Amino acid sequence: MSHGTTHQHDVIIIGGGGAGLRASIAIAQENPSFSVACVSKVYPMRSHTVTAEGGAAASIKPNDTLEDHIYDTISGADWLADQDAVEYFVNQAPAEMIQLEHWGCPWSREPDGSVAVRPFGGMKIERTWFAADKTGFHMLHSLFQTTLKYDNIVRYDEHFATRLLIDDDGRCRGCAAIELQTGRVKAILGKSVIICTGGAGRVFPFTTNGAIKTGDGMAMAYRAGVALKDMEFIQYHPTGLPGTGILITEASRGEGGILINKDGYRYLQDYDLGQPLDVSDPGHPQKRAMELGPRDKLSQCFIKERWAGRTIETRDGHVVHLDLRHLGEAKIDKRIPFVRELARSYAGIDPVHQPIPVRPVVHYVMGGIDVDSNSATTIPGLYAAGECACVSINGANRLGSNSLTELLVFGAQAGKHAARFAMDHPDYNVAALETQAEDEGARVRRAFFDAPRKGGERIVTLRTELHEAMENGAGIYRDAESLEAACATVADLRERYRKLNIDDRTHSFNTELTAALELGSLIDCAEAMAHSGLQRTESRGSHQRLDHKERNDEEFLAHSLAFHQADGSAPQIEYKPVTITRWPPGARTYGAGSGLKRE
Numbered sequence: 088m089s090h091g092t093t094h095q096h097d098v099i100i101i102g103g104g105g106a107g108l109r110a111s112i113a114i115a116q117e118n119p120s121f122s123v124a125c126v127s128k129v130y131p132m133r134s135h136t137v138t139a140e141g142g143a144a145a146s147i148k149p150n151d152t153l154e155d156h157i158y159d160t161i162s163g164a165d166w167l168a169d170q171d172a173v174e175y176f177v178n179q180a181p182a183e184m185i186q187l188e189h190w191g192c193p194w195s196r197e198p199d200g201s202v203a204v205r206p207f208g209g210m211k212i213e214r215t216w217f218a219a220d221k222t223g224f225h226m227l228h229s230l231f232q233t234t235l236k237y238d239n240i241v242r243y244d245e246h247f248a249t250r251l252l253i254d255d256d257g258r259c260r261g262c263a264a265i266e267l268q269t270g271r272v273k274a275i276l277g278k279s280v281i282i283c284t285g286g287a288g289r290v291f292p293f294t295t296n297g298a299i300k301t302g303d304g305m306a307m308a309y310r311a312g313v314a315l316k317d318m319e320f321i322q323y324h325p326t327g328l329p330g331t332g333i334l335i336t337e338a339s340r341g342e343g344g345i346l347i348n349k350d351g352y353r354y355l356q357d358y359d360l361g362q363p364l365d366v367s368d369p370g371h372p373q374k375r376a377m378e379l380g381p382r383d384k385l386s387q388c389f390i391k392e393r394w395a396g397r398t399i400e401t402r403d404g405h406v407v408h409l410d411l412r413h414l415g416e417a418k419i420d421k422r423i424p425f426v427r428e429l430a431r432s433y434a435g436i437d438p439v440h441q442p443i444p445v446r447p448v449v450h451y452v453m454g455g456i457d458v459d460s461n462s463a464t465t466i467p468g469l470y471a472a473g474e475c476a477c478v479s480i481n482g483a484n485r486l487g488s489n490s491l492t493e494l495l496v497f498g499a500q501a502g503k504h505a506a507r508f509a510m511d512h513p514d515y516n517v518a519a520l521e522t523q524a525e526d527e528g529a530r531v532r533r534a535f536f537d538a539p540r541k542g543g544e545r546i547v548t549l550r551t552e553l554h555e556a557m558e559n560g561a562g563i564y565r566d567a568e569s570l571e572a573a574c575a576t577v578a579d580l581r582e583r584y585r586k587l588n589i590d591d592r593t594h595s596f597n598t599e600l601t602a603a604l605e606l607g608s609l610i611d612c613a614e615a616m617a618h619s620g621l622q623r624t625e626s627r628g629s630h631q632r633l634d635h636k637e638r639n640d641e642e643f644l645a646h647s648l649a650f651h652q653a654d655g656s657a658p659q660i661e662y663k664p665v666t667i668t669r670w671p672p673g674a675r676t677y678g679a680g681s682g683l684k685r686e
Contacts, residue, residue: 091266091269091271091272091273091274092271092273092274093273093274093275093276093517093521093524094124094243094273094274094275094276095122095276095277095517096121096122096123096124096241096275096276096277097114097118097121097122097123097277097278097279097506097509098114098121098122098123098124098277098278098279098280098281098502098505098506098509099124099126099261099262099275099276099277099279099280099281100114100123100124100125100126100280100281100283100502101126101127101248101262101280101281101282101283101284101304101307102125102126102127102128102134102282102283102284102285102304102473102475103125103126103127103129103130103131103134103242103244103283104131104134104135104136104227104283104285104473104494105134105136105223105226105227105230105473105491105494105495105498106283106472106473106474106493106494106497106498106501107125107127107131107134107281107283107472107473107498108125108131108227108230108231108233108234108498109230109472109494109495109498109499109502110281110283110472110498110499110501110502110505111123111125111234111237111240111502112230112233112234112237112240112499112502113498113499113500113501113502113503113506114502114503114505114506115234115237115239115240117502117503117506117507118506118509118510119239120239121239121506121509122239122241123237123239123240123241124241124242124243124275124277125234125240125241125242125243126243126246126248126262126264126275127242127243127244127245127246128245128246128247128248128267128284128299128303129244129245129299130244130245131227131231131242131244132227132228132231133299134227134285134299135285135286135296135297135299135300136223136226136227136491136494137223137224137227138223138224138295138297138334139222139223139224139226139490139491140220140221140222140223140334140336140338140425140426141205141207141215141217141220141222141336141337141338141341141487141488142204142205142207142215142216142217142218142222142338142488142491143184143215143216143217143222143226143488143491143492143495144156144180144207144210144214144215144216144486144488144489144491144492145180145181145183145184145214145216145492146177146180146181146214147181147184147202147204147214147216148204148212148213148214150212151212151213151214153177153178155211155212156177156180156210156212156214157170157173157174157177157670158670159209159210159211159212159375159486160173160176160177160480160486160489161173161482161670162209162670162673162675163209163210163381163482163484163485163486163675164479164480164481164482164483164484164485164486164628165482165483165484165627165628165638165675166482166483166640166644166665166667166670166672166673167317167320167479167482167483167627167628167644167646167665168479168480168481168482168665169460169478169479169480169665169666170665170666170667170668170669170670171460171666171668172460172478172479172480172666173480174668175460175496175500176478176480176489176492176493176496176497179496179499179500180492180495180496183492183495183496183499184216184492184495186495187226187229187230187495188202190229190230190232190233191228191229191232191233192218192225192226192228192229193218193225194216194217194218195216195217195218195219202216203216203217204216204217205217205338205341205342205422206341206372206374206379207337207338207341207379207486207487207488208337208340208341208378208379208380208381208382208385208486208487209375209379209380209381209382209484209486209487209677210374210375210379210486210488211374211375212374213341213374214488215338215341215487215488217338219421219422219423219424219425220336220338220422220423220424220425220426221425222491223491226491226494243264243266243273243275245266245267245268246264246265246266246267246273246275247264247265247267247303247601247604248262248263248264248275248284248303248304248307249262249263249264249265249272249303249307249527249531249604250262250263250307250310250523250524250527251280251307251308251311251466251469252274252276252520252523252524253311253466253523254515254516254519254520255516255519256467257466257467258466258467258468258512258515259279259280259311259464259466259467259468259469260276260277260278260279260280260468260515260520261274261275261276261277261280261520262275262280262307263275263523263524263527263528265531265600265604267595267596267597267601268595268596269594269595270593270594270595270597270600271528271594272524272525272527272528272531273524274520274521274523274524274525276515276517276520277509278468278508278509278510278512278513278515279468279469279470279505279506279508279509279512280468280469280470280505281462281469281470281471281472281501281502281505282304282307282308282456282469282470282471282472282475282476283304283471283472283473283475283498283501284302284303284304284305284473284475285299285300285304285473285474285475286300286302286451286452286455286474286475287300287301287302287305287452287608287609287612288300288449288450288451288452289301289302289605289609290302290449290553290554290557290609290612290613290616291321291449291554291557291558291562292551292554292555292558293327293332293448293449293558294332294448294449294450295324295327295332295333295334295448295449295450296332296449296450301605301606301608301609302452302475302608302609302611302612303604303605303608304456304471304475305455305456305475305608305611305612305615306607306608306611306612307608308456308464308466308469308471309456309611309612309615309649309651310611310651311466311469312465312466312650312651313456313457313464313465313466313469314457314465314648314649314650314661315454315455315456315457315477315612315615315619315648315649316454316455316456316457316477316479316646316647316648316649317453317454317455317477317479317482317483317619317646317647318452318454318455318612318615318616318619318620318647318649319454319561319616319619319620319623319630319647320452320453320454320481320482320483320484320628320629320630321449321451321452321453321561321616321629322382322383322449322450322451322452322453322484322485322629323382323383323386323447323448323449323450323562323563323629324337324382324386324447324448324449324450324451325346325382325385325386325388325389325445325447326339326340326346326409326443326445326448327445327446327447327448327450328429328430328433328434328443328444328445329401329403329404329406329434329444329445329446330402330403331433332448333429333433334448334450335409335426335429335430335443335445336423336425336426337382337487337488338422338423338426339409339411339423339426340372340378340379340409341372341379342372342411342414342418342419342422342423343372343411343413343414344372344378344409344410344411344414345363345377345378345409345410345413346378346385346407346408346409346410346445347407347408347410347442348392348397348398348399348407348408349397349398349399349407350397352397353377354388354392354397354407355377355378355380355385355388356377358384358388358391359676359677359678360376360377360380360384360385360388360677360678361373361376361377361380361677361678362377362678363377373678375677375678376677376678377678380677380678381484381486381675381677382450382484382485382486382487382629383483383484383628383629383631384677385447386447386563386629387563387564387631389407389446389447390447390563390564392407393405399444401444403444403446404446405446406444406445406446407444407445407446408442408443408444408445409438409442409443409444409445410442410443411423411426411438411439411442411443412438412439412440412441412442415439416439419438419439426438426443427439430443447563451474451481451485451490452474452612453477453479453481453482453483453484453485453628453629454477454615454616454619454647455471455474455475455476455477456471456475456476456477457477457646457648458470458471458472458476458477458478460478461500461504462476462478462497462500462501462504463504467508467512468505468508468509468512470501470504470505470508471501472494472497472498472500472501473493473494473497473498474490476497476501477646478493478497479646480493481493482628482665483627483628483629483630484628484629531600531604534585534587535587535589535600535603536592542588543586543587543588544583544584544586544587544588545587545588546587546589546599546602546603546606549580549583549584549587549606549610550606550609552576552580553576553577553580553606553609553610553613556572556573556576556577556580556613557573557577557613557616557617559572559573560572560573560574560576560617561573561616561617561620563629563631564631564632564633565620565630565631565632565633566632566633566634567621567624567632567634570617570620570621571621573613573617573620574614574617574618574621574657577610577613577614577617578614578657580610581610581614581655582655584606584607584610587603587606589603611651614649614657614658615649615658618649618657618658618660619647619649619660622647622660623643623647624639624642624643625637625638625639625642625643626638627643640672643662644664644665644672645662645663645664645665646662646663646664646665647660647661647662648660648661648662648663
């Protein structure tokens with residue numbers, strides 16, 4: 088890999104999705120004279136935010152309160168969320184959503200013209216704003232189009248950032264990025280950096296995450312010395328379309344869809360999630376109950392139904408049915424038209440007339456880059472926002488529709504703080520940073536282009552083994568034996584990765600090289616996930632240990648921190664306490680008896 092040119096800006100944003108675009112706008116507004124660089128592996132409108140369907144949460148209706156939203160988020164997180172961060176998030180959310188409307192997001196409306204909201208899982212009051220069922224698509228368009236009016240936002244599309252550049256004083260001052268068109272490694276320098284690269288769902292084989300979500304930003308921060316926090320908490324969404332990884336949005340249940348097993352029975356009533364109302368009852372769906380329970384519990388219920396032999400066996404594995412037929416064609420076409428389109432196109436099923444087969448699918452990583460309440464990491468000048476970051480508002484289980492709002496709230500926050508840091512710390516050593524970028528180009532060249540390795544390891548082989556190890560060892564239910572096996576396999580894959588062979592020796596749009604680099608990121612993230620899960624000997628939220636079935640607040644009301652070891656040994660796992668403000672830990676109750684409890 089040849090060294091390319093050096094580009095200098097004021098603030099560097101790595102990632103062009105919802106969080107990155109919102110951060111770039113915040114910086115442009117905070118200091119209009121600043122040059123903002125947005126470095127993205129793909130064209131921004133191909134970022135994964137565009138696929139989000141159901142909606143974004145913010146308290147806006149007269150029957151809702153900020154405290155209700157806070158409590159739903161904290162209890163949904165099984166009390167592992169930092170409550171100061173949740174309070175900030177909930178208080179900022181309405182203004183961010185209104186601002187997005189001013190930028191052009193076409194929120195769906197009630198007949199009286201007010202913003203329409205729908206119920207979502209784990210929330211006692213309907214507060215999810217939506218644009219039919221293409222919410223992420225419209226949000227990303229609105230943000231991207233807004234960035235175009237700022238001349239000081241410079242885009243580096245199709246540039247793959249592979250290393251953070253750290254100045255002599257220990258501050259983060261940019262990144263080394265491969266220009267995919269030419270293969271050159273560029274030094275893109277700034278006075279502060281924000282990582283907004285999304286999640287790492289591709290660690291697992293069956294996921295709603297697009298192919299680009301390979302944990303690159305998490306891995307970069309991890310290698311630079313920042314801890315990855317709460318990585319054991321992986322969210323399975325209960326309604327994935329078998330064989331595809333396509334998500335059937337939670338909005339389908341928010342509109343009244345029900346889950347039934349092979350006997351046509353609404354099985355969730357057997358799992359402390361409330362009792363069903365008749366589908367013709369105007370009170371249906373039931374908020375914070377049954378199908379609108381939290382995602383972790385619904386996914387766990389599916390596994391228990393499978394163990395009991397009450398799921399439906401298909402060529403794509405075991406499924407249950409999501410039944411929308413009672414909603415009627417008019418409501419389906421108005422409120423969730425994309426669900427009908429997806430079911431028809433990918434399952435050959437019209438949900439107006441037939442139930443949709445669904446099964447749990449990996450959807451979201453609750454953990455990520457350890458950041459504080461200002462979205463700052465432990466490396467001065469380095470910030471993170473969005474799914475790649477762990478601030479932490481999601482704790483052990485994220486409530487659906489909080490994540491899109493999180494992009495806005497913490498993207499804006501990270502942008503403001505990164506801009507202020509850049510104003511306060513303007514000077515850096517260009518030559519030293521360029522040398523680091525040159526070293527990164529040399530590393531990539533040595534690893535993948537110098538001397539072909541006859542009989543070397545193949546990308547697809549290592550990736551398939553990684554998928555199998557993580558699905559079998561760190562899935563919805565885990566135990567010490569399965570997690571130890573996953574840790575051992577990941578360690579073996581790390582060693583074998585050093586012998587990886589790629590056939591494509593060209594430099595322009597070398598997709599095999601891109602896949603090889605992404606595999607390295609996946610191995611790093613999997614390592615943190617498996618070891619963090621092994622050390623947490625309790626069950627909490629999405630982390631369910633068959634050998635430690637109870638929640639243990641005395642020992643584990645704490646965030647896990649996984650620290651990368653440069654010698655390739657297992658990560659060091661440490662803990663830091665969860666921030667509790669006014670909501671002491673309590674039992675998670677859904678259905679009858681669930682409610683607001685605070686000091």
